[in-house]
Amino acid sequence: MRRAALLLAAFLAAGPARAVQPNEVLPDPALEHRAREISAGLRCLVCQNQSIDDSDAPLAKDLRVLVRDRLKAGDTNQQAEDFIVRRYGEFVLLRPVFGLHTLLLWATPLLAVLLGGFGIWRLARRRAPAPERGLSPAEEAEVAALLKRD
Incomplete structure (x- = not known):
């Protein structure tokens, strides 16, 4: 029983797997955090239902590197995202624009x-x-006449 509980705890603690490779991680934690925020909202064009942060596809890796390069060049989050959208179209956004x-x-x-x-x-x-409706006076008279015959 204890072994099953430990296995369950380890499984829950693992969390979601990220595809970001160690060589992609930026040395500046604030810049890396910004890169993760941007890449979490960008769709992998190969997998289509994963963010580029979660995908192991080579194109997703290229997009992650491109986002980080744009941030290192001094772009804001919006400028980096707009660059990717201009290059790949709005389909690259996981949440479409309104x-x-x-x-x-x-x-x-x-x-x-x-x-x-x-x-x-x-x-x-x-x-x-x-709704139930009663008989009209003419119908009642007709029923009474039929009953009198018998």
Whole structure:
């Protein structure tokens, strides 16, 4: 039991694996922290669902080095990110920008929720039992006449 607990603790303490190689790490901790912030928001163009910080792909390594080179050259975080976006397109961003050309992308979840709610509302209205109504006086007279014949 103790062995299983130690194994679980070691597994949880390991944390996420990073693909950044030791030779890529900048000597200045503040600059390295900035590089990690930028690269966490950039998509690996090979893996597509990983940041370049998490990817072992050679292109991701090139992008990490490029970000660090831009920071060493004196770029701000935004300037370094803009350079990568100009070079590779907006697809490189893990979180797409909010603009007119991405409005459908951002609005789709809201539209799906609204359409789903409308569908559920329509379904609930359709399945509601119709209110019972009594017989009209003419129908009551007809029923009474039919019952008297027997």
